[in-house]
Amino acid sequence: MISIQTADFDVGTEYQSLRASGAGTGAVVTFSGLVRDSGDLSGVTGLFLEHYPGMTEQVIQGLIDEASQRWHVRQARVIHRVGRLALSDQIVFVGVCSAHRGDAFEACAFIMDALKTTAPFWKKEISGDDEHWVEQKTSDVERSQTWG
Amino acid sequence: MISIQTADFDVGTEYQSLRASGAGTGAVVTFSGLVRDSGDLSGVTGLFLEHYPGMTEQVIQGLIDEASQRWHVRQARVIHRVGRLALSDQIVFVGVCSAHRGDAFEACAFIMDALKTTAPFWKKEISGDDEHWVEQKTSDVERSQTWG
Amino acid sequence: MTDATLTIRFFARLREELGTESLQLPATPDQTVGGLLAELASRGGSWAQLQGDQPVMVAVNQAMARPSTPVNAGDEVAFFPPVTGG
Amino acid sequence: MTDATLTIRFFARLREELGTESLQLPATPDQTVGGLLAELASRGGSWAQLQGDQPVMVAVNQAMARPSTPVNAGDEVAFFPPVTGG
Numbered sequence: 436m437i438s439i440q441t442a443d444f445d446v447g448t449e450y451q452s453l454r455a456s457g458a459g460t461g462a463v464v465t466f467s468g469l470v471r472d473s474g475d476l477s478g479v480t481g482l483f484l485e486h487y488p489g490m491t492e493q494v495i496q497g498l499i500d501e502a503s504q505r506w507h508v509r510q511a512r513v514i515h516r517v518g519r520l521a522l523s524d525q526i527v528f529v530g531v532c533s534a535h536r537g538d539a540f541e542a543c544a545f546i547m548d549a550l551k552t553t554a555p556f557w558k559k560e561i562s563g564d565d566e567h568w569v570e571q572k573t574s575d576v577e578r579s580q581t582w583g
Numbered sequence: 584m585i586s587i588q589t590a591d592f593d594v595g596t597e598y599q600s601l602r603a604s605g606a607g608t609g610a611v612v613t614f615s616g617l618v619r620d621s622g623d624l625s626g627v628t629g630l631f632l633e634h635y636p637g638m639t640e641q642v643i644q645g646l647i648d649e650a651s652q653r654w655h656v657r658q659a660r661v662i663h664r665v666g667r668l669a670l671s672d673q674i675v676f677v678g679v680c681s682a683h684r685g686d687a688f689e690a691c692a693f694i695m696d697a698l699k700t701t702a703p704f705w706k707k708e709i710s711g712d713d714e715h716w717v718e719q720k721t722s723d724v725e726r727s728q729t730w731g
Numbered sequence: 732m733t734d735a736t737l738t739i740r741f742f743a744r745l746r747e748e749l750g751t752e753s754l755q756l757p758a759t760p761d762q763t764v765g766g767l768l769a770e771l772a773s774r775g776g777s778w779a780q781l782q783g784d785q786p787v788m789v790a791v792n793q794a795m796a797r798p799s800t801p802v803n804a805g806d807e808v809a810f811f812p813p814v815t816g817g
Numbered sequence: 818m819t820d821a822t823l824t825i826r827f828f829a830r831l832r833e834e835l836g837t838e839s840l841q842l843p844a845t846p847d848q849t850v851g852g853l854l855a856e857l858a859s860r861g862g863s864w865a866q867l868q869g870d871q872p873v874m875v876a877v878n879q880a881m882a883r884p885s886t887p888v889n890a891g892d893e894v895a896f897f898p899p900v901t902g903g
Contacts, residue, residue: 446602446613447595454617458670461619464612464691465594468817469602471609471682484816485743487809490793515816522606527817534619536903537726540692543612547684547817555790555809556816557743568744571813578685616903632902633829635895638879663902675903684817695903703876703895704902705829716830719899 437495439486441518444528449512453532456510462536464543468527470520475569476562483566484517484526487555491515494554498546502531505545506538513546515556545582552579585643587634589666592676597660601680604658610684612691616675618668623717624710631714632665632674635703639663642702646694650679653693654686661694663704693730700727735804737767742811745787748777758804764789765798767808786813821890823853828897831873834863844890850875851884853894872899 438444446467453463470482499511514528529547533539558569586592594615601611618630647659662676677695681687706717740753756767768789772782781787789796790809802808826839842853854875858868867873875882876895888894 458620463615472606551817569815699903717901
């Protein structure tokens with residue numbers, strides 16, 4: 436399930452829902468991304484996140500489908516917030532459950548890495564009165580390419 | 584922090600504690616292992632977990648220290664239950680927070696993989712009236728060796 | 732008859748710098764993404780950046796596209812900077 | 818004077834099959850993990866498995882050890898099957 440929302444989310448609730456996916460589930464891996472104090476700018480006080488409604492959901496569904504073909508995935512959940520966020524706010528959640536831990540770790544990391552370079556979101560860093568559209572990082576592109 | 588306990592744990596609470604590790608935290612990765620219905624036996628109804636008190640905590644602290652040398656780790660948390668567990672019960676939790684997602688994913692997966700082959704825990708599967716000490720899996724040993 | 736126009740959308744830095752969120756253009760025969768980019772860039776001013784140094788990504792009907800991708804009447808064409816979510 | 822005995826501990830399948838959780842043995846000079854294993858295995862019966870086909874792991878004072886690791890008075894020596902937690 437995919438949610439693009441301005442509202443915050445609760446990782447405990449999302450985890451319980453993945454855990455409840457049945458007695459064949461042996462591993463749950465979750466990733467949460469938070470607004471950090473130093474990005475392209477230092478002293479970041481907040482973010483503004485924009486997305487392309489419709490296309491975003493399609494791209495993420497494609498990533499979940501691809502992960503489910505490459506690994507054993509019992510259930511996957513992606514939440515991404517948009518709009519204005521403050522320091523330490525939650526930005527994104529990716530949760531995967533599987534029979535085995537290797538599949539859960541890899542599918543979760545793959546979805547997150549691929550989301551960063553293919554899902555149409557754009558991030559503007561805010562540092563006091565300064566605003567700055569974040570540039571795509573070479574390290575993110577390279578990391579995404581390691582999945583082949 | 585490391586806890587070996589018979590009591591259950593709450594992933595939401597553990598996540599919030601990792602998340603509260605400061606404004607430099609950009610990524611939190613959690614792993615939870617659950618009692619699955621098929622292991623060495625099929626129709627598993629429960630587990631019994633034994634450990635070597637004292638040595639277990641030392642080994643896990645060594646793994647956290649090693650992870651902290653290899654990756655940027657702001658905080659790491661390991662909980663492992665012992666005693667009698669039922670189907671779908673939580674067995675183990677590993678949570679890591681870092682500035683960056685790559686470090687959080689890798690440190691969390693490393694600690695979990697290395698715990699499986701070096702921390703003195705032993706698992707007995709229970710399937711109805713049948714009991715069976717689980718054998719160490721070659722795949723777990725190989726997976727642990729990939730970390731070098 | 733289908734809609735004889737194209738819907739063009741801009742996101743993030745492009746949306747701000749062009750001062751335009753979306754616009755309608757008449758569809759023309761044999762149009763491609765590359766042709767449309769050249770046409771828009773020829774407006775000059777901040778529009779010139781569509782063929783400048785910074786990469787511009789394009790989606791046609793919400794799927795990633797290339798300069799050679801054909802553009803037909805009724806299509807939604809979106810231009811945006813490389814993505815930076817997560 | 819330090820304690821002139823060794824504490825030997827067994828875990829999991831070994832604990833069950835030997836029917837022994839721990840025992841005290843007198844410490845002897847120049848003793849090693851390998852020597853101790855041979856001594857215990859020579860008791861026969863289920864003890865023979867300590868030198869059988871199935872791998873036996875050893876820790877001395879809660880750190881993993883090898884057959885050549887020395888064993889001294891006061892040490893805690895633990896024997897157990899390969900670990901299977903997580």
